[in-house]
Amino acid sequence: MVDPAVILEILERIAAVPAGSTVTVPLGPGGHDEATHTLSAWCARTGNELVGIRDGAVTVRRGRAPDPLAGVEDGRLPGTRLWMYTNFDCNLACDYCCARSSPQTARRALGIDRIRRLAAEAVESGVSELILTGGEPFLLPDLDELVAVCTAALPTTLLTNGMLFRGHRLERLRRMDRTRLTLQISLDSTTPEVHDSHRGKGSWERAVAGIRIAQDEGFRVRVAATLPAAQTHELEPFHKYLDSLGIDPVDQVIRALAHRGNADTGIELTVESLVPEVTVTAEGVYWHPIGADDTDQLVTAEIFPLATAIDEVRRRFADQRARADAASQWFPCA
Template sequence: MDDIVAQPLRLLDPRKFRDRWTTADGEPRASVHLKKLETLWFCTGTLCNLTCEHCYIESSPSNDSLVYITTDEVVAYLDEIENEAYGTKTIAFTGGEPFMNPDMIPILQAVLERGYDALVLTNAMKPMMKVSEPLLELQQQYGDRLTMRISIDHYSKDVHEQERGKRSWDPAIRGMQWLSEHGFHIDIAGRLFSGETDEQMRSGFARLFERQGINMDAWNRHQLVLFPEMDESLDVPEITTACWNKVGTKPDDQMCATSRMVIKRKGADHPVVVPCTLLPYQPEFELGQTLKESFQEVPLNHPHCAKFCVLGGASCSG
C-alpha cells in the first residue's frame, strides 16, 4: 500500500491481480460481502449510437457482446427480489445506450409500477428522443421516482466531443433541455479526464447549466456525479486487508456491498449476475444466475476495484 502515493503513470505490473485471494506481494487481498441489495443494475446491452474514445464497456453501434435484456428477464429478477424480501429500492440501467433496447419502455413500466425507483444512464440523444412520448407518460405517472442520468463528459463542447465524437454535443444538450423542460428528475454524469480539479469541473458545469437554462446545482454531488477515469492498463496498487484503515474507507462503503448487475452474454441461454457495473466481461466475476447466489464474498481482484472504488471513492449509484 505504500505505493498509493502519487507517482508518474506506468503500465500495470503483470504480476498484479492474478490470484483471487492473494496479492502479488503475497498479502491477503481485500474483499467485500454484499450486506444488502439496495440497487440492482441491468446492462440493457452493449449496443450504442456512439463509439466513445474510452468506454470501459466498449459500447458501439456494432458491439453486441452483451445482448439486449428482455422485459421477462427483468421481471424474473424483480420477482426474486420480492420473493426473497431483499428490500431493494432502486433498479438502475446502463448500456450501451439503454433506449436502443426495444424493451426499455415496458421494462421501465414494470419497474415503476412495482414501486421501485428507476435510474437510467443515457446520452439523451436520438434513441431517447424516439421514445419521448411514452417516456413522458412514465414521467407524468411516476414523477421523481424516475431519474435520468445524462452523460455529459465535460462542460465544454470541444472536450466532450474529443471523447464522444463530432456532432455528439448539440443533440445531448437538446435532450437535456427537453428533459428539464418537461420536469424530469435529472442528474449529470461527468468524467475527470481533463486534468481539472473537482472544483474547476463543477464551476464549469455551473456556467453550462446557467447558460442552457437548466435548473441544476453543480455543487450537489448527487446532481453532478464526477467519475474518475479508468484505464486497466495503467498501474494501480492492489488493495489488501490491511489497507482499509490506511485509505480511510471500509468494505461496507464499496459499491459491491450494496449492489449487483445483471448481464446477458451473446449466445447465452440466461442472464448472470456480476458484482457491479464495472466488471461485465470477466467470467471469474460471475456470481451465478440468481441474486441469491450472488450474496457471496467478492475479492477486489481488478484494477477498477482499486482505482475507481477504493481509492477513487466512486460509485455508479452516485
C-alpha cells in the same frame, strides 16, 4: 468433561496473540458434543469466540470476530442497489467506454422477462433502487415497458447519453413514470470540444438538448461526467455550468476515468479496490458495473435466484475485508 489443562493452554496461548487472532490447541480425549458445550460456555464468559472443533483440536479466537461489513455506509452495502445492463449496443463509440459499447457491439439484451423477475426478486431481497444502463437503453424498442416493470417495483434510475429523445423514442420517454424514474445523462465538459473528442462530433450539443428535453418533460435529471483523474479536482467551472442548466448539486456526479473497456488510461479498479455494486448482464452477475464486460469481475453465471447471487457478492466482500483486517493486525514481538 474438558481437561482443565486444555483451558489453561488456551488461556496462555491466547494472551500472546492480538485481538481477532486464533489459537488451536489439542483437545485430548473426551466427547465432541460435551467439549463443544463446555468450551462455548467458557468463551461466552470470557468474551472470546469458539471457532470450532476439528480433528481432535479446538480453535478459539481472541475476542469476537468483527463484522467485516461494519463501517460500510448503508447506501453502499452490496445489494442495496441493483444494476442491470439492458443492452450493450450503442449509438456512440466513446473512446473510454467501460462496456466497450458501439453501434457494432452485439446487443446482448437482458430482455423483459428476466428484468421483470429481477425487479420482483429485488424487492424480496431488500434492494432499494434499480439502475438500468447499457449500451444505450433508448435503442431498445420496448424500453418503456422495461422501465414500467422496474418503476412499479422500486425507484429506478436510467442511464442514457440523452441524444435520442425524438420521434417514437420521445413518445416512449413520455410514457415513463416521472415520480419513480430519474434520468442520468452523460456530459463530460462545459465545452463541446472536449466532450466531442471522446464521444463524437455533435454529441455535446445533443446531450445538452437531451437534458433540457428531459427537464421540460418533468423528469428529475442527474448529470454524470467522466474526467481524467488529474482533472477531477478542477470542478468549479463544471459545477457552475450544471447549476446554470438547473441541475441540483446532489445530482451532479463526477467520476474519474477508469482503465477499463476501451480506455487506454485511467485509474486501475479491481475487485479488491471496489466496493461491489451487484450488476446483472445477460451473461451473469458481476462485481461492479465498471467491470461488467470483464471476466475478472464475473461473480456467477447464474442470475437466479437473485438473493443467492447477492449473498455470494456479500460473502466475498466480507471475506475480502476480513483478510485485509487480519493482514493489518499488530504482530507481538515482545
